[in-house]
Amino acid sequence: MKRPELLTRLLITATLLGVVALPLWAWVSVLSNVEEPLIHASIAESGGWSPDVIQAKVGEPLHLKFTSDDVMHGFAVGQMEMQPVDIEPGKVSETTLTFTKPGIYTFFCTRWCGINHWRMRGTLEVSGEPTAPETVSPALYVTLGLNLDAPHLADAVPAEKPSAARGMGLLHQISNLPVDQSADYYRSHSPSQVFQDLSTSGLTDSQRWEVVAALWAQNTSPAALAEGGEIYAQNCAACHGETGSGNGVFADDLAARGEASMQAMSGSMDMSMQTPASFSDPQRMLGASPALLQGKILRGGMGTGMPMWGSIFTDEQIWNVIAYLYSFQFDYSK
């Protein structure tokens, strides 16, 4: 073989090998980089987070890179103060987290990416020296022995939205009302139960409901309601609707495709999607105690399509969301 032919062949082979080998090498190094993994986000039907388990160490900064393989997603870690990271299709975004306590954290998608958006969850396993043991008390619904899956409907409902302001006036005027104004009483009783407790008070039905509204208002604050409203808008309104009527942007899709969608998920053959609960339904909301709602939020709907939020929101955040939910029934304006 002549020299120019040989040299040209070598050059061509080297160029083509380089074009294949260099990107492959770069690709494999990104894939195998455990220290700084590139986390792919895609809608739950296409696999959700990949990887969906991330390892970290207490006190050591965890640098994470994200890319979306389909639509806009977001990343946040449950029970952690952090700015959610937006993940755009085809682009790479980054964040650095540092954990102070070991444990298993849940990370989740913060953008309404599709009807199975809420299934986009993963775990962050943070290892390290255990900190001082913390006492964990069971959730109130457990202590009260509430059956979360049984219907809890109110026997009676008010004719119109009760005014907390007028109820507050009644509370101040009448001193011997047969109700307790403590937080424990509020959390463990449904508005309907309190309405029953007030049956011997001599008040009219509408006045009794106004007192109930006042008690509920007393157990929250404008700041707490604002935080609850914000959490609701970001995480609940997609299904339950901005006005709480169960008509969020995904509600129709859930009704139309919910069951098929659930069954498309592996291991979910026995699940059946339900239409999102309406918080503007007085029978449902006035029959539910804050403890019952806390249970539903903490644990989720168990196969109904309602996700569990216990690993994502703090107790305080959940109580604030619950307070906000009752604002669909009570008029808290001054």
Next chain:
Amino acid sequence: MELTRSPRVKALLKSRYPQLVLFVLMLAGFVFAILAGFIGTPVGSHNFSIVFVWIAWWAILILVAVPFFGRGWCAVCPIPVAGDWLQRGAVLNPAPKTPKWLGLRVPAKFRNMWMQNISFTLVALFSSVILTTPVVTSVVLAAMLFLAIGLSMVFERRAFCRYLCPVGGFIGLYAQTAPIELRIKDKNVCAKCVGKPCYNGSDLGSGCPWDVFPGGLTKNTYCGLCLECLRTCPHDNIAINARPFSADLARPSAKLDEAFKAFIMLGAALIYAYVLMGSSGAAKLAAYNVFTPAWFVYAAIFLTVIFILLPGLYWLVISITPRGRGVGVREFAIASTPLIPLGLMFWVAFSLSFVLTNATYILAALSDPLGLGWNLFGTAALAWQPLLSAFIAPAQSLALVGGLAWAARTAQKTAPQAGISSAPVISYCLAVTLLMIWLLL
């Protein structure tokens, strides 16, 4: 005007090395595009394969290469290169006298444009998925590469380019309008030439890979501008000429396969304008969700429009005129010639609408071609920004109106050769142009 009269130009074109360098660079880019589709981000707008093939390459091809250089792209296309090397058993040396592989001749019934019509139609039917899904683009690119290699081992010359390439067919058709050509200088020299090395090959180069005898070249359709004949001609009788636009169309082709290529391209541009650029979500979903009932409806409409409706209406329009009664296949094919410049300008107008709109993706994909978070040129985070938005609609209007005028002028020259009046041809061109304007603007 003979461009090869300049010794520098001639030396540049005759030397194998400049073309080889381009071949290797193109092949490297092509292989990288295939790889990127497989391992890069599945998001089409950020994957090198989609962005560089369907935005950058397509823009260069349809807006520059085809209108101004005809088959100029084929001269540097990397797809047949590996097959060429295998056939020759060398990179620099020409093909040996006895074939290294099977070296069969393509059967006569396939030596036309029908296979290319079918391959283009197949790609077109799945285009919504191919154009947006990197891995599918890579499969198509790889399939073309391996088909070209496979066919080069079974058949002689470039069987893939000449008879199967879905792109090569329409490039050849539209190359007739280009202001550049490869032709012989003197017929008598070719007639007296012993051995016809331009067709049969010599130590200086391969016999025409496109199975064309340059001495008989009268149009650009099947000349791939590979320049082998420029290297092999012992009499310096091959020239590259600059010429007026659409010079080949004065002597129109009477072949039905080529006429149908013109209808397929015209119809595909109309359908794409409606489906890809239009506002109908149902049409987009139908085109995208392949093998669903909606897609079968879309495919049926697509095939009906390009194979029945457009040619049928054309036949009807030209045959209802007194001079058009009893028009035969040959006349029909000749009469279809004006659809060549018209179709080319339809594609220019259609491509303008998305090429400029999506051009910023090119810079982003250049910096991060695999979507791994690289920022090679600092442009990875570049936000999507349509370019020259105000210029697009006027440019499209100009292209479409210009295309209509060009088609009308062609009709005046070609209709008499089909024995018909140019009036129904121009009326048809006007009607489809108005339809395209309505769809695009």
